[in-house]
Amino acid sequence: MFLTRKVLLTAALLALPVAALAGEAEFAITIKDHRFDPAEVRVPAGQKIKLVVKNDDKTAEEFESKPLKREKIIQGGASATIVIGPLKPGSYPFYGEFHEATAKGVIIAE
């Protein structure tokens, strides 16, 4: 019986329309030659913000950040939206998991 309830709950959660993403401040990051540009992004602390990551490389990249708790694959030539925050003031490093040697960046919330 509780299984059924859990199935229903999970289904309901998944069926929830994703909250409107409009309204949040947008910050653009481009991936080119396995590097993030800009590599340092300053964002306001204390509010939800939207990162729009555009991958100009031909190859896929995975945007990953442990402190931001985000991991998202961005196909070559595609772009992806990542919603983060509200953040406390501080710096939050991120990297591209597929090209960790070069693809590094940091979000600075202030």
Add this chain to the structure above:
Amino acid sequence: MLGSAIIVFRESLEASLIVSIVAVATVGLPHRARWIAAGIAGGVVGSLLVAMMTEHIAELGGGMGQELFSAGVLGIAVLMLAWHNIWMARHGMEMTRQARQLGSDVRSGEREMSALAIVISLAVLREGSETALFLYSLFIGGNESVASVIGGGILGLAAGVAAGWGLYAGFVRIPVRWFFSVTSVLVLALAAAMASNMARFLVAADVLPALADPLWDTSAFLDQSSLTGQLLHLLIGYEAQPLGIQVVVFVTTLALILFGMWRFRLRPPTRPPASKLADSTA
């Protein structure tokens, strides 16, 4: 070559540890090896399909398709693991008595095995699709020779499988009288860890509130990107900086599964042997 070996190792380690936990938890179930192999094969095929459809999946759900897909995959795995533990609470004792052989209820054991094959498939699918995309990007990147990419991939995969095998070999040595308690705890922890991970993806998709971010920070004590941190993250859901909602979902999952195990446990006195015989002939 080292780059591809490390990434493939990291991804295959996760999948291989989950496969080995399932293998330990299903000792004695009918046609176990066949189901495990089918689970892995299904996962490999699935991961190639998911890798090919990455862009389509990403566009779903207002651009949050990837997060919702990951959450859904984890959610199904949690349900299967929960079912397994509740089922085991009922049949495990009986199996211990018959030296880990499931005598009376083969059909039920078969169904159980298929549920856990799904867990294996989903684990392989999640990690495999990332690995496929990564290797593909190395191929078309053209900076590394095909031989070096493949060589690194095989090396990484071998190391990942070896780690899973090691865990399995260690756990099957556990004496019979503790075996089911240990495997129940393993599966319980794995299910709660996956549920907490699911909550993280639902927060990323903006579906669930974070509640607190982070609730606490133990990264100075044990960094989550260290090997120990990663292992504990996978096995018991360790998070150096957990979201409030992750802790809520983790505890709720533990409580619900434990309640189910208690509610459906086999109560003494057990069925007399006569009725068991009747069951197996039915």
